[in-house]
Amino acid sequence: MKQGLSLKVLVSGPCELDFSWYGMIQDKLLRRTVRQGARVLDVGCGKGGVLFGLSGQIESGVGVDISTNDLASAENTRGKKDLRNLTFIQANAMKLPFPSNRFDVVLCLGDVLSSSNLYGYEESVLSEMKRILRTNGTAVYQGTNWEWEYRLTPYWTFFTRQANGSFYFHRTKRRASGLEIARDYKVVSKSPLHQWILQQKWPKSPHDRTSLDVIEERPVPPRWLEFQGRNKYRNYTLRSLRRAFENGGFYNVEVFAYGQTYDIVSKAGLLGAVEHSKPQLAKAEAEMAFKLRMGSGPWLFLVGRT
Numbered sequence: 001m002k003q004g005l006s007l008k009v010l011v012s013g014p015c016e017l018d019f020s021w022y023g024m025i026q027d028k029l030l031r032r033t034v035r036q037g038a039r040v041l042d043v044g045c046g047k048g049g050v051l052f053g054l055s056g057q058i059e060s061g062v063g064v065d066i067s068t069n070d071l072a073s074a075e076n077t078r079g080k081k082d083l084r085n086l087t088f089i090q091a092n093a094m095k096l097p098f099p100s101n102r103f104d105v106v107l108c109l110g111d112v113l114s115s116s117n118l119y120g121y122e123e124s125v126l127s128e129m130k131r132i133l134r135t136n137g138t139a140v141y142q143g144t145n146w147e148w149e150y151r152l153t154p155y156w157t158f159f160t161r162q163a164n165g166s167f168y169f170h171r172t173k174r175r176a177s178g179l180e181i182a183r184d185y186k187v188v189s190k191s192p193l194h195q196w197i198l199q200q201k202w203p204k205s206p207h208d209r210t211s212l213d214v215i216e217e218r219p220v221p222p223r224w225l226e227f228q229g230r231n232k233y234r235n236y237t238l239r240s241l242r243r244a245f246e247n248g249g250f251y252n253v254e255v256f257a258y259g260q261t262y263d264i265v266s267k268a269g270l271l272g273a274v275e276h277s278k279p280q281l282a283k284a285e286a287e288m289a290f291k292l293r294m295g296s297g298p299w300l301f302l303v304g305r306t
């Protein structure tokens with residue numbers, strides 16, 4: 001360890017659990033919820049994977065996203081598969097370019113409401129989702145259940161590695177309300193911090209995570225960091241997600257939390273610990289999966305009606 005630098009690497013965390021359950025749960029829920037012949041809008045569709053899976057059972061599907069890169073990929077796959085009932089359009093979830101009462105089902109999957117550009121505008125997105133749905137239409141939302149994060153790690157500090165070989169340092173402060181404030185820094189090239197990070201072994205995971213979680217036992221000296229910016233995120237727990245949709249005018253709101261990681265971590269006797277043991281967590285996860293017969297993961301799914 002270089003002088004003035006005291007960082008402890010977190011070898012593994014709950015985020016390295018096997019998340020393949022997620023796809024299974026999502027498929028089951030969507031198959032149950034999206035009726036044959038439905039007109040579906042996917043808000044924040046990314047590369048379009050969910051609509052490709054549903055195209056055989058729906059009348060039509062429209063994917064909107066703010067990212068042109070993701071949409072280009074979605075459009076490319078759509079062309080190759082020759083799926084003529086799907087369309088992909090660039091749009092902001094805050095202002096959907098469709099008339100009211102246009103869709104039977106609106107999907108919003110993958111923590112879209114927690115995107116930093118939507119911070120403070122979550123209500124507008126929910127109001128748009130409600131507007132474009134017909135009466136008795138259905139909304140499905142999926143996000144991460146952040147409850148465990150707040151209890152275990154009110155501060156989250158990690159490095160990311162860029163394709164060009166540079167490193168970034170991120171300090172995130174989490175409040176119990178679900179507010180996250182992230183400060184991002186570039187690691188000064190050739191600084192002792194840069195030398196230290198080059199020597200570390202990075203975690204391997206099914207998702208090829210390119211981040212390394214650490215604890216700052218002493219704050220990293222500011223001269224080794226170049227401040228890049230600050231972002232705010234709104235995350236959800238079971239309760240706050242339900243409240244947001246109910247306040248947005250959705251009724252019959254059901255929220256499913258499959259084996260919240262918080263439960264798993266608590267079952268493994270690791271609550272309050274900063275470092276997690278992967279075998280203990282994996283064992284607790286397997287037990288939880290068996291109990292629920294559904295798999296586990298820190299996932300929240302919500303179904304609401306208009």
Ligand SMILES: C[S@@+](CC[C@H](N)C(=O)[O-])C[C@H]1O[C@@H](n2cnc3c(N)ncnc32)[C@H](O)[C@@H]1O
Nearest residue numbers: 044045046065066067091092093109110112115
């Ligand atoms: C984590 S990805 C989820 C992608 C996909 N729904 C899935 O489940 O695989 C979040 C997506 O939200 C999109 N997004 C973020 N802010 C948005 C906005 N204001 N309007 C539309 N899409 C947005 C991002 O571009 C990204 O594709």
